[in-house]
Amino acid sequence: MKRFLSICLAVLALQLSAFAQDRAGVVCGPYLQNVTTNSFTVMWETDMDAVAWVEIAPDGDDHWYNRGRQRFNEDSGCGLLPIGRLHKVVVSGLEPGTTYRYRIMMRGVKQYMGPGNVSYTRESGSDVFRRNPFRVSTLKEDYDSVSFVVMNDLHEKDSLLRVLLNACSRTPDFVVYNGDMTSTLMDEGKIASCYMHTTSEVLAGSVPLFVFRGNHEFRGRSAILWPKHFSSATNKPYTAFRYGDFFFIGLDSGEDKPDNDIEYSGLYDTLPYLREEAEWLKTVLESEDCRSASARIVFSHIPPSAKGWQGNRNVRELFVPLLNKAGIDLMICGHEHRFRIEEAGSESSGATFPIWVNKNVERLEVSLCKDATIVLRSFDTDGRQTHAKSFGR
Ligand SMILES: [Fe+2]
Structure with a gap:
């Protein structure tokens, strides 16, 4: 009875605190996903259930409040605006290679008592009065060069991630996290607290x-x-995804041990999933976007290897034969917590392309130029360059 009463009191306290909150706050974000030549996706997380949207404006020096701005709602509810803490808004119908301003907006949901009887907080959003709105550029149709940054195996070292991200030698066209940003996700909140809050800020x-x-x-x-x-x-x-002539594939390389390993508690069935991914990969590699590209780069957390663990073997057997046929220029991996380069044609990887295995807690900076080489440089948290190499195409 005592236990029942304390649970009731806890639930009541939770409801009262939600009711007392006068606006929804941002736990993490916004961060940009899936930017294309005519659209972008904004994601963020709120500290209470909310209905959320994004407003956009053309780039310019007129104040945000110069006029009403175009609004894009979350559209994952098939016509019904979703209520939740994690928000994903797709902004579409844009021009290629064009910069836009945007702000995120939300209205906290205090209580949903029934249809026509929903109690909200005040509206809130990213500050466009004291601070500039966020800016995003859609992808161009063509790029003379592309630069990007890769990090992997941070394993919840959020403060080191901040150091690495802040030290980028220039603003990259995009950033890649190539796996193992956390160690164990017992709590969903670790995605924000261990890397996405910092990522969004930087x-x-x-x-x-x-x-x-x-x-x-x-x-x-x-x-x-x-x-x-x-x-x-x-x-x-x-x-x-594609940046002009440059084509990129991000793989999910799965787990490292067999699905029936005792450490997985009977909860894994990754092989059918990886086979389905291989079917998708086959289609992607046959696409005009891939075939007409001037460079093709693949990201895979686990590197391929014939005699390694099951995860290495999966990548080697399911993905590498398909990638070999498609003229891949380079694969970028992590997982091993050490740096190494596996040259093209190695018997172990079975790959006809080179593989760069990036060390944990290091930033890899990659630049690509049309009709030129791929230049890779890695840096440690003290800003020292640790490795560099160029690959011809
Ligand atoms: Fe790993």
């Missing part, structure tokens, strides 16, 4: 971010919720 809602799954993102009670924190063209943890 990238300021303006640099596109791609987050690919490592084996550790499969682990923990809340791991099942990880995919909904990110958005891609496929709505899956694997995707492909």
